[in-house]
Amino acid sequence: MMKPSSSFYRSIKHIISSSSFSSFGDVRGCSLVMLRHYTNVTDIQDDTEPFSLIDPNRIPGLGDTWRDENMSCEILRPGMILLKNYVNILGQTGIINTCQKWGVGPAGFYEPKNQYGHELRRHITSFGKNWDPLTGYNNPYRSDGSEPPAIPYELVHLTKTAIEVAQSYMDELPSMYPDTCLVSHYSTCGRLGLHQDSDESVDSLKKGLPVVSISVGDAAEFWYGDTRDENKLRNVILDTGDVLIFGGKSRLIFHGVKRILPGYSVNTIEIAKVVMIRPGRLNLTLKQF
Numbered sequence: 700m701m702k703p704s705s706s707f708y709r710s711i712k713h714i715i716s717s718s719s720f721s722s723f724g725d726v727r728g729c730s731l732v733m734l735r736h737y738t739n740v741t742d743i744q745d746d747t748e749p750f751s752l753i754d755p756n757r758i759p760g761l762g763d764t765w766r767d768e769n770m771s772c773e774i775l776r777p778g779m780i781l782l783k784n785y786v787n788i789l790g791q792t793g794i795i796n797t798c799q800k801w802g803v804g805p806a807g808f809y810e811p812k813n814q815y816g817h818e819l820r821r822h823i824t825s826f827g828k829n830w831d832p833l834t835g836y837n838n839p840y841r842s843d844g845s846e847p848p849a850i851p852y853e854l855v856h857l858t859k860t861a862i863e864v865a866q867s868y869m870d871e872l873p874s875m876y877p878d879t880c881l882v883s884h885y886s887t888c889g890r891l892g893l894h895q896d897s898d899e900s901v902d903s904l905k906k907g908l909p910v911v912s913i914s915v916g917d918a919a920e921f922w923y924g925d926t927r928d929e930n931k932l933r934n935v936i937l938d939t940g941d942v943l944i945f946g947g948k949s950r951l952i953f954h955g956v957k958r959i960l961p962g963y964s965v966n967t968i969e970i971a972k973v974v975m976i977r978p979g980r981l982n983l984t985l986k987q988f
């Protein structure tokens with residue numbers, strides 16, 4: 700689906716800043732129609748936020764109905780926080796169904812190879828900006844020449860509210876508006892080598908805009924640290940429903956998935972009662988480019 704370009708917002712902002720309402724009669728067509736949807740011109744100050752007819756603040760808890768009341772939080776290091784059990788079973792099955800809906804098809808999930816031609820034992824697909832392990836964000840198109848679908852609204856909302864919750868526990872975690880989401884499904888023997896997430900814009904990295912990682916399905920042993928030195932890495936289990944956030948001083952940590960832990964999580968039984976997810980682990984990593 701086409702997203703409105705930021706130049707569209709800039710031109711609208713230009714019209715507003717250089718015109719009074721009485722001169723809007725000169726503005727015809729689409730722009731005028733779009734402008735009528737705004738009750739207040741200050742609503743469109745943020746270039747990164749796409750226009751949506753659905754007002755996130757007026758939906759009684761769309762994302763909130765996905766939140767687990769038993770959430771607990773663990774600060775792992777400055778800028779890095781784990782929201783355990785953040786997404787409830789309804790939310791987890793919602794996420795699976797959303798990824799199934801958009802990820803299945805000729806341009807959906809695929810198993811990429813690394814530069815040596817080895818398969819990575821994970822299937823991936825993107826929402827928002829296209830990303831792949833070989834070209835990063837440089838190729839905006841998927842295999843069939845299409846752009847990825849926009850990030851589904853409920854995932855954007857979930858991400859934003861998770862950051863707000865994290866900010867209530869720790870200082871210096873910047874806000875972000877996700878415009879890219881990598882969806883990965885790891886097989887039960889899947890893993891992901893140590894790496895930094897550094898393909899985003901210089902501005903995003905400099906500001907430490909957080910990475911938000913949502914886990915569903917089989918648990919994973921996730922390792923992280925300041926260097927590639929395996930002796931200095933720490934481990935944390937990412938279980939189904941957990942949301943891991945790393946930004947600020949932790950934005951450029953080395954991290955990876957050491958192994959998948961089939962059978963570790965009791966909640967996968969609850970998920971299986973609702974949706975027949977295949978064995979393995981689903982991970983959604985949301986960022987602002």
Ligand SMILES: O=C(O)CCC(=O)C(=O)O
Pocket residue numbers: 881883891896912919921937954955956982984
């Ligand atoms: O699966 C995960 O928990 C991490 C994913 C990740 O680091 C990435 O896709 O860059």
Ligand SMILES: [Fe+2]
Pocket residue numbers: 894895896954
């Ligand atoms: Fe990563």
